[in-house]
Amino acid sequence: MELQKVDGRKARGEKKRRAIVEATLRVIEREGVAGVTHRSVAREAGVPTTAPTYYFATLDDLLIATLLWSAEELCDDMLKIVASGGSAREIARSLAQAVNENRGRTLAEYELYLLAGRRPELKPAARRWLDRAVEVVRPADPLAFRAFLAAIDGLLLQGLIADVAPNEDELEPIVSFLIRGRDDFTAAPKEE
Amino acid sequence: MELQKVDGRKARGEKKRRAIVEATLRVIEREGVAGVTHRSVAREAGVPTTAPTYYFATLDDLLIATLLWSAEELCDDMLKIVASGGSAREIARSLAQAVNENRGRTLAEYELYLLAGRRPELKPAARRWLDRAVEVVRPADPLAFRAFLAAIDGLLLQGLIADVAPNEDELEPIVSFLIRGRDDFTAAPKEE
DNA sequence: CAACTATCTGAACAAGTGTTCCACAAGTTT
DNA sequence: AAACTTGTGGAACACTTGTTCAGATAGTTG
Structure with a gap:
């Protein structure tokens, strides 16, 4: 079990990352790709405006990650x-x-x-x-x-x-x- | 022929209007609907930035007019x-x-x-x-x-x-x- | 040619955008 | 507890956006 010790921070981070992707998909479903902005996604996910930028280098990366997922x-x-x-x-x-x-x-x-x-x-x-x-x-x-x-x-x-x-x-x-x-x-x- | 006298101004206007619609379609073909802005259309059509706004009340109107056409x-x-x-x-x-x-x-x-x-x-x-x-x-x-x-x-x-x-x-x-x-x-x- | 009218346009504005930055909080390790 | 890494979020920036508006231009009419 020694090796399996997970970093609680990374765990939460990964969770939040997924939450952002899911929020992005909801925005796409509701308003289309055109409606996807850092701010709209952040609002949908209930996270601060800069959270998406933290997890995804660019808005495009977020969009692509969401669509791939x-x-x-x-x-x-x-x-x-x-x-x-x-x-x-x-x-x-x-x-x-x-x-x-x-x-x-x-x-x-x-x-x-x-x-x-x-x-x-x-x-x-x-x-x-x-x-x-x-x-x-x-x-x-x-x-x-x-x-x-x-x-x-x-x-x-x-x-x-x-x-x-x-x-x-x-x-x-x-x-x-x-x-x-x-x-x-x-x-x-x-x-x- | 008296009734058929057309106003040269309106004639040119209608022509320009069509040119703008055609330019918009070219932009859509090249970059998708997302690439359509007053400025990108104006650049494509070789008209001043405000021309599209003059002919179409809103950008949405231009988009819809183009797609309908x-x-x-x-x-x-x-x-x-x-x-x-x-x-x-x-x-x-x-x-x-x-x-x-x-x-x-x-x-x-x-x-x-x-x-x-x-x-x-x-x-x-x-x-x-x-x-x-x-x-x-x-x-x-x-x-x-x-x-x-x-x-x-x-x-x-x-x-x-x-x-x-x-x-x-x-x-x-x-x-x-x-x-x-x-x-x-x-x-x-x-x-x- | 003068009065009029429809067409046109450059400058400007408020709003929203992606992204950066930095101070700080939280968690982990030594 | 000290040193570190990772996550967090507000303020701010440079930029682009749609749209407005006052004035200039060009075409028509008397």
Whole structure:
């Protein structure tokens, strides 16, 4: 146990650091990347104005750290959609949830996409869920699967700009159509 | 011709107004919505700093005017993709162009999408091309067509965050897969 | 040419920004 | 307890932002 003695200061610091990142994500969900400033984040996190600067060299670092971190969660969410039990119903339900209850988070994800379009360093994080989906599902027909993944992004995106976000029942038949011939790519599923 | 006498001043004004909007779009393509300021737009358009404020009450108005205007062009681009001759090859070529040569413009479109997600007033403009596509193609199987449209958005978006943007040859088989059973929705095409 | 009007613009301002700096508090080690 | 490291936060800075405004300019009309 001698080596495991942790510095209480660093422990608290790391905790605060995480709190700041989480606050940043909340700001992004609520107001978009544009709303992220040292002050808005500090206010959201309940810390002094200079705290974010202390933990992150620059505002950009904070933004990138937040998006990289959120990408992990988003990856999980997306995999849950892609491999959620498998039935069209369940996939449709997950999609409906993403554009309704989790609207803010879904918007945040596409903020990440867009930023990745302009900042190469974010690209791997943005497309992580795509790579992981292929790894997990191991589709026999990669083409069909890529089309399916593309359609998911499209459905979410279009769901966000609809007058009223689509619900489970509206999405189900479309998903159903997309995974007709589902055996093509779920022939060799694989848990890891 | 008496009534048609135009005020030369107003004419020039309207021209300048358009020039400012076009400059704004260029800024968005290059740096994203975040890069749009009165000053950056003015610099791009080669007009004094206060010109944009003169023509648009607020910066937000300028941004919205630009996105609404660009939506028209984007709508045309998208329709060209959806109804480009019809072969998978041609659709794939249009898609490849969008994520390569026209990368900036495509990014701008998704900036519009994202902003529309947070500003209801932009929603109609953002999904205009979807509505128009349905009008023009008049698909017999709307479900299949909606899936196809969703996949297009997904392919473009994912093309933007790829390490190297996909080319025509990579996209063609995916598109091909998507429009197998194409007769389903192109049964009753319609020029307008 | 003079009166008028619409268009234009440079200077200026208040507000908000990222970031620096420094004194100090808290925790750890010797 | 003394020396140290790490975390903390308020004040202040240089800078950019959106917007205002008074006056200049240019086009139209009598």
